[in-house]
Amino acid sequence: MDFYELATACADAIKEHRNEEYAIVSHMDADGISSCAILSTALDRMGVEHTYQCIKLNEIASVSPAENMLFADLGSGQQDLIRETFPSSRITIIDHHQFETSLFEHHFNPFCTGHDGGKEISGSGMAYFLSRALDPRNTDLSALAIVGAVGDMQSLWGRLEGLNRVIVEDGRRAGVLSADPDLLLYGRFTRPIFKSLQYFSDPPIPGISGSESNAIALLSQLGITLRGDDWRTPSDLTLAEKQVLGTEIIQRILHELPPEFVALAPSLVFGEAYTLVCEDRYSPLRDASEFSTCLNASGRHGCPEVGVEVAKGNRGVYYDKLMQLLARHRRRLARGIELVHARGIERLDHVQYFDGTGISDTLVGTIAGLLLGTPGCDPYTPLIGFTPSDDRTVKVSVRCSKLLVRRNLNMGCIVRVVSRKYGGTGGGHAFACGAFVPLEHITPFLADVSSEIGKARA
Ligand SMILES: [Mn+2]
Secondary structure, three states, X not given: OOHHHHHHHHHHHHHHOOOOOEXXXXXXXXXXXXXXXXXXXXXXXXXXXXXXXXXXXXXXXXXXXXXXXXXXXXXXXXXXXXXXXXXXXXXXXXXXXXXXXXOOOOEEOHHHXXXXXXXXXXXXXXXXXXXXXXXXXXXXXXXXHHHHHHHOOOOOOOOOOOHHHHHHHHHHHHOOEEEEEEEOOOOOOOOOHXXXXXXXXXXXXXXXXXXXXXXXXXXXXXXXXXXXXXXXXXXXXXXXHHHHHHHHHHHXXXXXXXXXXXXXXXXXXXXXXXXXXXOOOOOOOOEXXXXXXXHHHHHHOOOHHHHHHHHOOOOOHHHHHHHHHHHHHHHHHHHHHHXXXXXXXXXXXXXXXXXXXOOOOOOHHHHHHHHOOOOOOOOOOOEEEEEEOOOOEEEEEEEOOHHHHHHOOOHHHHHHXXXXXXXXXXXXXXXXXXXXXXXXXXXXXXXXXXXXXXXXXX
């Protein structure tokens, strides 16, 4: 069976039982929330009664059973548990994570048909292809699939590829998405240009990253005005201004970029930006990456359903609530960064770390990512943050520059192996991953991670 045949087989099974009850169980990150919104919209359109919930990975066992269950952006790695916990439910798994063996007939995963779920499609992309198989008119849901893909960092090197590309083309044709060459600055529609510049950090722009006044000075020097009627955002720049600014950023980056990465410099600054063209001009939902931040904020502050409803197109009170969650998210991140600055970042041979006690275990990774590439933190050494998750367990989050992946460093593998050695669990991406480690083992854990990085570099 090829990819599209598998989508059709799973869709046909759902149609066959359309008069029964359904429960969608999805992951509570941006990709999972997008997946949930796509599936819920597709079921709504078919008139299928359903509930949904977005959960953490370790909460599967406490989900109540339903006649039909759709697991999204999770499940492939938890098939044994799902079979045990829901013996009399009809199960469909829609996921993109790697797994060992497939136990379910309706298991829609790119690895089943030779596609790479790490690079070319996310959970929301899989939910999209299933929805499209349910009804070809569902191509307007492609925009949400791109929000999930970007949230899962599949456009890390500036452009979505593989099956994600098919979704981008569907989105263009449906008139809901545009994909244009642009500066890879965060906050294209919502931030003053100098703020976007100040926060550009992978790799850091020497003298500019982390400094508002220097970012402002650079823009003036380049003749780029900061204000029109209001602060100008990156999206307000003319093409010529973008070229001038991009070229300047590349030149500055080159001063401190390790020589092996020099050829990559342009791809770190210029890439493809994904715009949800039906959203308002200066809305944080207009840029796929900012939309995914909003969804993440809803999940991390315990209200994923607010994200799901907004993603389904329900605005009004849900939108207001989502903006409140986003503001809370930003405040908590700023407070976390202050806390780490006060405590300091420590260093071992091949890793830097901070004690994040006091920071929520759902935010410590994001904070590590924000600290990397700021003054006081080496941009080319992985950074670990840890914080208690309960009385006996520590949540460990690791972030490193995406450039280190080009040195074949895979932090996801290292963290998985070392956490297992100490009776914990962990894994994730090569540049962003995490683990739960028993409290008493945190010191040797850090030392082992450092020596494993050293071995990988040797
Ligand atoms: Mn995912």
